[in-house]
Amino acid sequence: MNERQVEVAIIGAGSAGLGAYRAAKAHTDSVVMIEGGPYGTTCARVGCMPSKLLISAAEAAHHARDAGPFGIEIQGEVKVNGRAVMERIKRERDRFVGFVIESIEGIPSHDRLRGNARFETANSLIIGDNETRVTFERVIIATGSRPSYPGFFDNAGDRLIINDNVFEWNDLPESVAVFGPGVIGLELGQALSRLGVRIRMFGVGGAIGPLRDETIRANADRVFNEEFYLDPDAKVEKIERVEDDNGAGVEITFIERSSEARLTERFDYLLAATGRRPNVDSLNIDALNLKLDERGVPVFNRHTLQTRLADDQPSNVFIAGDANNDLPLLHEASDEGRIAGDNAGRFPEVRAGHRKSTIAVVFSDPQMATIGLSTAEIEQRYGACDCYATGEVDFTGQGRSRVMRMNKGMLRVYGEQGTGLLLGAEIFGPRAEHLAHLLAWAHQQRMTIEQMLEMPFYHPVIEEGLRTALRDLNANLQLGPAIVERCMECGPGD
Numbered sequence: 001m002n003e004r005q006v007e008v009a010i011i012g013a014g015s016a017g018l019g020a021y022r023a024a025k026a027h028t029d030s031v032v033m034i035e036g037g038p039y040g041t042t043c044a045r046v047g048c049m050p051s052k053l054l055i056s057a058a059e060a061a062h063h064a065r066d067a068g069p070f071g072i073e074i075q076g077e078v079k080v081n082g083r084a085v086m087e088r089i090k091r092e093r094d095r096f097v098g099f100v101i102e103s104i105e106g107i108p109s110h111d112r113l114r115g116n117a118r119f120e121t122a123n124s125l126i127i128g129d130n131e132t133r134v135t136f137e138r139v140i141i142a143t144g145s146r147p148s149y150p151g152f153f154d155n156a157g158d159r160l161i162i163n164d165n166v167f168e169w170n171d172l173p174e175s176v177a178v179f180g181p182g183v184i185g186l187e188l189g190q191a192l193s194r195l196g197v198r199i200r201m202f203g204v205g206g207a208i209g210p211l212r213d214e215t216i217r218a219n220a221d222r223v224f225n226e227e228f229y230l231d232p233d234a235k236v237e238k239i240e241r242v243e244d245d246n247g248a249g250v251e252i253t254f255i256e257r258s259s260e261a262r263l264t265e266r267f268d269y270l271l272a273a274t275g276r277r278p279n280v281d282s283l284n285i286d287a288l289n290l291k292l293d294e295r296g297v298p299v300f301n302r303h304t305l306q307t308r309l310a311d312d313q314p315s316n317v318f319i320a321g322d323a324n325n326d327l328p329l330l331h332e333a334s335d336e337g338r339i340a341g342d343n344a345g346r347f348p349e350v351r352a353g354h355r356k357s358t359i360a361v362v363f364s365d366p367q368m369a370t371i372g373l374s375t376a377e378i379e380q381r382y383g384a385c386d387c388y389a390t391g392e393v394d395f396t397g398q399g400r401s402r403v404m405r406m407n408k409g410m411l412r413v414y415g416e417q418g419t420g421l422l423l424g425a426e427i428f429g430p431r432a433e434h435l436a437h438l439l440a441w442a443h444q445q446r447m448t449i450e451q452m453l454e455m456p457f458y459h460p461v462i463e464e465g466l467r468t469a470l471r472d473l474n475a476n477l478q479l480g481p482a483i484v485e486r487c488m489e490c491g492p493g494d
């Protein structure tokens with residue numbers, strides 16, 4: 001067996017691992033980064049980038065089909081060439097992956113090891129099939145996450161797929177049963193539907209995407225159901241792989257939401273999008289003697305990314321990115337990687353890194369976004385004393401949204417009584433990715449609703465809808481006048 005001794009070992013060369021590598025190297029040359037899978041990162045290979053490429057193709061098809069109300073006539077049928085769609089997705093995806101691989105190859109080969117890592121002792125790792133032992137002083141776990149789904153999905157046999165498989169297709173299938181109307185299910189499911197794939201979407205417990213505000217969730221349920229079948233609290237009775245004249249498929253028996261009829265329907269695939277679990281279970285993490293949470297994930301400080309020993313003492317182990325199961329988003333993985341790398345590098349001195357205001361965007365249509373504190377956190381901290389208020393706008397009548405025929409959904413903002421501070425927001429509406437940034441920047445700057453209202457708003461823009469919600473909130477906080485329906489000085493369709 002080869003032997004290596006390093007100050008800092010990093011497990012995983014994803015977005016968190018790469019950020020950690022660069023930050024640790026600023027302190028010491030003795031760093032090794034270990035990767036068990038393909039280089040390229042989840043985000044570029046099978047995550048953010050290919051999913052957004054699929055969504056963009058779907059948007060193009062949708063706009064072409066939806067041109068009629070503008071007076072634009074498309075001669076003949078809008079045809080989706082599945083092969084061409086998948087070719088572009090793979091070509092562009094490979095380009096993004098290529099850039100990541102290029103930058104990884106710029107890292108000295110001595111600092112890179114290939115193979116799956118698992119802990120042997122609290123200070124050593126075994127790589128691959130007993131090929132190398134790495135003895136370390138500090139370690140960063142940046143192993144990412146993988147899809148998780150209930151065991152009975154296995155009844156679908158080889159018709160059970162996850163997001164990774166979608167981006168391997170050479171052509172689009174005829175039909176897909178999507179399980180999980182979370183972030184991945186909604187993004188991929190709606191895109192497939194707009195590309196002409198017959199879908200049904202099944203959830204449990206009523207959840208839709210990251211939405212926690214029940215008013216917005218009900219709105220989203222209605223709007224999505226105008227476009228495709230979505231039952232966020234489905235009764236699915238049977239899943240079975242079948243083989244018939246049409247080839248292999250999967251039959252789903254379920255209770256149809258509105259008619260309550262028992263239906264059995266055949267699909268080409270069952271897409272499992274029922275959540276992801278951190279990759280910490282095959283690391284032999286017990287060798288580290290860390291304090292673990294109920295899911296077996298090390299307990300850690302989100303400002304330092306440092307974990308704790310079972311006796312509650314700080315440890316030499318850091319955990320960043322999806323592996324820590326906190327905020328499984330790309331920008332958070334990079335930030336956490338950087339903080340963990342910096343701290344592992346400077347150890348035993350450990351510093352609190354800068355954590356930004358939370359922002360999450362779902363690229364469905366309408367888009368969804370959450371900013372700052374969630375409604376549950378707000379209710380927990382401010383609910384008992386009646387210390388917060390809500391403002392809202394419904395985009396149905398919003399000027400610019402209506403002009404563009406994007407007038408669906410709503411936005412709700414939450415503010416603190418007395419101080420007028422912006423606490424958070426939830427959006428299901430047009431161009432939420434941009435509104436979310438305005439709100440997250442204001443949240444991080446600790447702006448009050450009053451200060452936000454003093455900022456410029458152009459006319460006619462979707463941001464005027466945000467202004468309406470802010471005025472509503474200011475009035476509900478009793479810090480400003482009640483909003484006037486059809487306020488003319490604001491410009492028509494505010």
Ligand SMILES: Cc1cc2nc3c(=O)[nH]c(=O)nc-3n(C[C@H](O)[C@H](O)[C@H](O)COP(=O)(O)OP(=O)(O)OC[C@H]3O[C@@H](n4cnc5c(N)ncnc54)[C@H](O)[C@@H]3O)c2cc1C
Nearest residue numbers: 012014015016036037042047048117144321322328329330
């Ligand atoms: C379909 C999809 C769409 C997404 N879209 C978005 C989006 O639009 N915006 C956004 O912000 N986020 C998005 N995400 C989330 C984002 O991709 C992740 O949060 C981010 O990639 C996590 O980075 P990471 O470094 O923690 O993990 P990864 O990039 O997965 O890196 C972990 C690495 O560790 C390696 N590894 C695991 N175990 C071991 C081991 N034992 N030994 C050695 N190596 C190991 C893995 O092979 C992997 O390369 C999406 C995710 C998915 C699945």
Ligand SMILES: NC(=O)c1ccc[n+]([C@@H]2O[C@H](COP(=O)([O-])OP(=O)(O)OC[C@H]3O[C@@H](n4cnc5c(N)ncnc54)[C@H](O)[C@@H]3O)[C@@H](O)[C@H]2O)c1
Nearest residue numbers: 180181182183184202203204207273274275276328361362
């Ligand atoms: N745009 C983005 O930023 C983006 C895109 C994709 C993924 N991601 C990240 O990836 C993470 C994982 O995404 P995800 O969609 O896998 O998880 P998720 O937690 O967002 O959604 C999982 C959904 O599956 C449902 N579910 C659970 N068990 C089920 C069952 N047996 N049958 C039917 N439904 C079931 C849950 O109620 C939930 O609605 C996200 O939390 C997000 O952080 C981000």
